[in-house]
Amino acid sequence: MNTITPVDTVSFDGREVSLLDQTLLPGQQVRLIIEDAAQMHEAIGMLRVRGAPAIGVAAAFGLWLGVRGLSDDLPRPEAEAKVEETRTYLAGARPTAVNLSWALDRCAAQALATGSSTAQLKQALLDAAIQLRTDEEATTRLIGEHGADLLTGLSGVLTHCNAGSAATVGLGTALAPIYVASERGQALRVFADETRPLLQGARITAWELREAGVPVTVITDSMAAVVMRQGLVGAVIVGCDRVAANGDVANKIGTYGVALLARAHGLPFYVAGPTSTIDLGTPDGDHIEIEQRGAHEVTHHGGVLMAPDGVDVFNPAFDVTPAEYVTAIITEKGIIYPPYGPGLQAVKA
Numbered sequence: 001m002n003t004i005t006p007v008d009t010v011s012f013d014g015r016e017v018s019l020l021d022q023t024l025l026p027g028q029q030v031r032l033i034i035e036d037a038a039q040m041h042e043a044i045g046m047l048r049v050r051g052a053p054a055i056g057v058a059a060a061f062g063l064w065l066g067v068r069g070l071s072d073d074l075p076r077p078e079a080e081a082k083v084e085e086t087r088t089y090l091a092g093a094r095p096t097a098v099n100l101s102w103a104l105d106r107c108a109a110q111a112l113a114t115g116s117s118t119a120q121l122k123q124a125l126l127d128a129a130i131q132l133r134t135d136e137e138a139t140t141r142l143i144g145e146h147g148a149d150l151l152t153g154l155s156g157v158l159t160h161c162n163a164g165s166a167a168t169v170g171l172g173t174a175l176a177p178i179y180v181a182s183e184r185g186q187a188l189r190v191f192a193d194e195t196r197p198l199l200q201g202a203r204i205t206a207w208e209l210r211e212a213g214v215p216v217t218v219i220t221d222s223m224a225a226v227v228m229r230q231g232l233v234g235a236v237i238v239g240c241d242r243v244a245a246n247g248d249v250a251n252k253i254g255t256y257g258v259a260l261l262a263r264a265h266g267l268p269f270y271v272a273g274p275t276s277t278i279d280l281g282t283p284d285g286d287h288i289e290i291e292q293r294g295a296h297e298v299t300h301h302g303g304v305l306m307a308p309d310g311v312d313v314f315n316p317a318f319d320v321t322p323a324e325y326v327t328a329i330i331t332e333k334g335i336i337y338p339p340y341g342p343g344l345q346a347v348k349a
């Protein structure tokens with residue numbers, strides 16, 4: 001197989017920042033020009049751009065968009081105050097994926113340490129966002145290369161949600177090892193959980209894998225157990241939105257159940273993610289804020305009522321998988337095995 005071409009989730013063409021609107025996948029591929037921080041905040045909140053690494057890069061460009069219109073004559077302290085205001089605003093778009101705040105903090109710190117004028121501050125924010133995009137793209141290739149070694153000899157793997165190229169600015173996290181294994185000539189079929197309620201697996205994972213020529217079978221979330229029992233997969237590999245210092249993993253709702261199923265069927269359960277998704281400041285999964293989303297996502301699909309309108313709904317966007325159920329964590333710096341504390345500390349050093 002030829003080298004995989006990543007999905008162009010977030011890009012800057014020298015003038016404009018654009019996003020692939022993932023709410024319209026797979027039926028439409030529409031690019032949105034994002035002109036200011038408010039539009040970027042909306043895009044992140046509505047999952048037009050989604051996936052921890054991708055929203056981090058998107059927010060970084062959003063930070064620049066929030067100040068690019070400032071007059072170069074504005075006193076630097078006032079410009080810096082605007083950066084801080086925009087950073088705080090964008091960080092509030094979604095609470096669970098640590099990459100959002102991590103990317104904003106990284107880019108703001110780099111820019112605030114650069115120059116003494118407002119013009120230099122603005123340029124530094126753009127430079128920081130561009131560099132972040134470059135770094136995060138390279139990171140996904142390394143995740144793929146480390147993770148592919150774990151998939152050697154397998155003919156099927158199961159994934160949950162979308163932690164592919166569309167969730168990053170490169171090959172992805174959970175799907176990166178699959179892409180690299182495929183590039184190496186391994187015949188690997190992906191069983192993709194559709195992942196209710198927003199169907200990132202059916203809509204996005206299946207779409208990007210088919211675009212890349214990787215065999216994919218879409219299953220409903222309730223079919224995962226049978227797929228494992230019938231021996232159709234030899235491993236589970238998922239992404240992550242925040243990894244706590246003890247190795248507990250926040251990821252798309254339903255991941256915890258898939259981890260339990262993997263344990264029950266004696267299958268390895270791998271988590272793939274950049275070290276930027278590891279948050280040593282959060283001691284364990286109980287301290288990870290889980291985003292609660294609106295009832296409409298559950299009671300409606302495609303404008304069709306799927307449950308009594310107004311019925312009570314529980315719609316957490318993520319859950320936490322305890323570290324004890326995680327076989328290994330695949331990062332760009334290598335594979336981490338239990339006990340996770342020391343290994344996570346090492347890759348963040």
Ligand SMILES: CSC[C@H]1O[C@H](OP(=O)(O)O)[C@H](O)[C@@H]1O
Nearest residue numbers: 050051052163167173239251252
């Ligand atoms: C590579 S991070 C992907 C991660 O993000 C997804 O959540 P969302 O679609 O709500 O942004 C899901 O948890 C994926 O595993």
